[in-house]
Amino acid sequence: MQVKEQFNRYAKQYQERSIIQQKGAQLLVDALPKSLGSVIDLGCGNGRVFKLLQQNSFHFEKFYGVDFSESMLSLHPKGKNIKLFQGDFNSKETFIKLQSLNANTLLSASALQWAKDIKFTFAQAAKTAPFGAFFLFSSGTFKTIHKIAGANSPIHSYATLEAAFLQSYQAKRVEKFSFKLPFSSTLEMLRYIQKSGVSGKLMLPYRALKKVLREYPYNYLEFETALFIGESYDFS
Numbered sequence: 001m002q003v004k005e006q007f008n009r010y011a012k013q014y015q016e017r018s019i020i021q022q023k024g025a026q027l028l029v030d031a032l033p034k035s036l037g038s039v040i041d042l043g044c045g046n047g048r049v050f051k052l053l054q055q056n057s058f059h060f061e062k063f064y065g066v067d068f069s070e071s072m073l074s075l076h077p078k079g080k081n082i083k084l085f086q087g088d089f090n091s092k093e094t095f096i097k098l099q100s101l102n103a104n105t106l107l108s109a110s111a112l113q114w115a116k117d118i119k120f121t122f123a124q125a126a127k128t129a130p131f132g133a134f135f136l137f138s139s140g141t142f143k144t145i146h147k148i149a150g151a152n153s154p155i156h157s158y159a160t161l162e163a164a165f166l167q168s169y170q171a172k173r174v175e176k177f178s179f180k181l182p183f184s185s186t187l188e189m190l191r192y193i194q195k196s197g198v199s200g201k202l203m204l205p206y207r208a209l210k211k212v213l214r215e216y217p218y219n220y221l222e223f224e225t226a227l228f229i230g231e232s233y234d235f236s
């Protein structure tokens with residue numbers, strides 16, 4: 001299933017199936033200065049970051065939410081200082097539009113792991129706002145499942161993400177976080193993955209699924225993530 005279809009189909013279940021995304025959004029928000037100017041949120045989804053900013057009394061002039069899934073956008077809070085765009089962060093046209101907004105902060109939580117060309121997306125993000133803050137997943141997520149199934153991770157490695165970020169931003173913070181999420185059975189883990197928005201195109205063939213069910217050694221899922229905060233070279 002393509003990433004967009006997956007988010008359109010599981011938009012309503014996303015909130016309760018995204019425990020690590022919640023931790024990630026909190027880590028991201030905790031790393032931000034209190035005054036943000038105008039903010040762009042790439043892959044804003046159902047507005048988790050917006051809600052956290054509000055709950056934590058951040059000051060922002062305007063909030064621009066961007067997402068390519070109409071179902072996710074339909075669940076995002078609306079308001080006078082909020083503008084939502086349907087757009088793809090793999091596309092130049094999206095960034096041309098965003099660059100005309102003269103935003104001060106560009107952030108993104110749990111979305112840019114789906115960037116097709118992460119160098120392009122970070123480079124365009126850096127042309128869009130002087131301050132950047134990103135939380136994203138890397139390929140060590142579900143590492144043991146991929147190994148047993150003989151599959152490659154559909155997302156970028158931590159090293160690739162970090163190198164791409166450092167090409168466009170002067171780093172203030174670059175950190176890897178690993179998480180373990182416990183489950184009562186491997187079947188429950190596989191169900192969780194399907195609806196959580198981190199499996200994307202990874203649809204394992206029946207045989208590989210059976211192998212994972214038989215051989216997976218842990219009672220938890222593995223997640224590997226990155227937190228990157230920096231100032232864009234394009235504005236310095």
Ligand SMILES: C[S@@+](CC[C@H](N)C(=O)[O-])C[C@H]1O[C@@H](n2cnc3c(N)ncnc32)[C@H](O)[C@@H]1O
Pocket residue numbers: 003004007018021025042043044045046047048049066067068069072087088089090108109110111114115196197198
């Ligand atoms: C895991 S959700 C994260 C949503 C929100 N940022 C959060 O922290 O809960 C990823 C979001 O990125 C969006 N997305 C994925 N690929 C995208 C793309 N190429 N362009 C725009 N949005 C995309 C999905 O539709 C989804 O809403």
